[in-house]
Amino acid sequence: xxxxxxxxxxxxxxVLRLEGREAHHALHVLRLKRGDRxxxxxxxxxxxLCEVENCAKDFVxxxxxxxxxxxxxxxxxxxxxxxPKGKIIEGIIQKAVELGAQRILPLLTDRVVMQLDDEGAEDxxxxxxxxxxxxxxxxxxxxLPKVDAPQAIGEYLARGEKPELALVGSLQTERRHPRxxxxxxxxxxxxxxxxxxxxxxxxxxxxPDELKTIxxxxxxxxxxxxxTLRVETAAIYCLSFLNYELxxxxxxxxxxxxxx
Numbered sequence: 001x002x003x004x005x006x007x008x009x010x011x012x013x014x015v016l017r018l019e020g021r022e023a024h025h026a027l028h029v030l031r032l033k034r035g036d037r038x039x040x041x042x043x044x045x046x047x048x049l050c051e052v053e054n055c056a057k058d059f060v061x062x063x064x065x066x067x068x069x070x071x072x073x074x075x076x077x078x079x080x081x082x083x084p085k086g087k088i089i090e091g092i093i094q095k096a097v098e099l100g101a102q103r104i105l106p107l108l109t110d111r112v113v114m115q116l117d118d119e120g121a122e123d124x125x126x127x128x129x130x131x132x133x134x135x136x137x138x139x140x141x142x143x144l145p146k147v148d149a150p151q152a153i154g155e156y157l158a159r160g161e162k163p164e165l166a167l168v169g170s171l172q173t174e175r176r177h178p179r180x181x182x183x184x185x186x187x188x189x190x191x192x193x194x195x196x197x198x199x200x201x202x203x204x205x206x207x208p209d210e211l212k213t214i215x216x217x218x219x220x221x222x223x224x225x226x227x228t229l230r231v232e233t234a235a236i237y238c239l240s241f242l243n244y245e246l247x248x249x250x251x252x253x254x255x256x257x258x259x260x
Contacts, residue, residue: 001049002026003038003039003137004022004038005022005041005043006018006040007042007043008044011040011042011046011048014063015061015062015064016040016048016062023058027058032060033055034052034054035051036052038052040062040064041136041137043133045069046069047067050064050065070143072143073100073102073247074194074247075192075193075194075195075247076196077242078104078105078163078195079096079198079238080156080197080199081104082109082112083108084232085113088231090131094135095235096132096145097141099239100243100247101145103146103148106124106148106149107151107202109152109202110210111201111202111205114150124149124150125147125148125149128147154213157213157214162217163197164185165193165195165197165220166217167181167199167221167222168199168211168215168219169199169200170201171205171228172205176221178241178242198238198239200235
């Protein structure tokens with residue numbers, strides 16, 4: 001069944017309307033017609049099973065036949081990842097959606113090539129948010145991650161936003177397996193963390209000063225094994241582990257994403 005995205009504000013009532021990009025895809029790519037079935041995702045936990053009611057020149061209306069709701073995962077996972085060269089970040093965003101990230105924060109570090117002004121950063125954010133939307137439609141995830149504009153480490157830390165458990169992949173300092181930090185948190189608090197963040201550095205890793213800043217902000221250094229991983233591999237590794245350890249037990253979250 002074809003999937004489309006409508007934000008929550010546009011997903012109210014028993015008749016939904018596709019416009020713009022979504023309508024173009026429905027009308028001119030998929031060539032939907034009256035009576036066809038489709039699924040609408042709102043990115044906030046709701047899934048609407050619909051039937052096409054009317055196909056106009058530039059919009060499609062659908063009648064809601066059934067609504068399903070998926071609760072938010074027990075732990076909100078944030079991926080803080082240095083922007084790699086080229087379009088690799090788009091693949092990272094796609095995998096982050098499939099692996100249950102709640103937020104994706106692209107970082108501009110000392111070893112990142114990309115340099116942007118405020119306008120350029122917002123343009124990138126909009127483009128990357130659309131990548132996340134397309135990934136949600138592809139895999140059927142009920143929750144759409146927020147993609148932030150690319151920003152410096154200090155800019156993020158200055159806002160005082162801290163997950164309950166922060167981890168940082170590191171090649172430079174004494175490191176521990178991420179499960180050890182999760183177990184230490186559970187011993188201290190009597191529960192698993194409700195929010196977690198993982199920092200992934202650029203090619204060549206964070207600089208020593210950057211790593212010191214991140215660790216002083218509370219992030220725990222973790223090992224990803226004996227090999228030096230690419231940025232995208234490290235991100236997938238960490239999100240897979242955190243999603244399994246913190247969200248997969250007894251919770252349907254990313255498991256609806258079919259392999260292609």
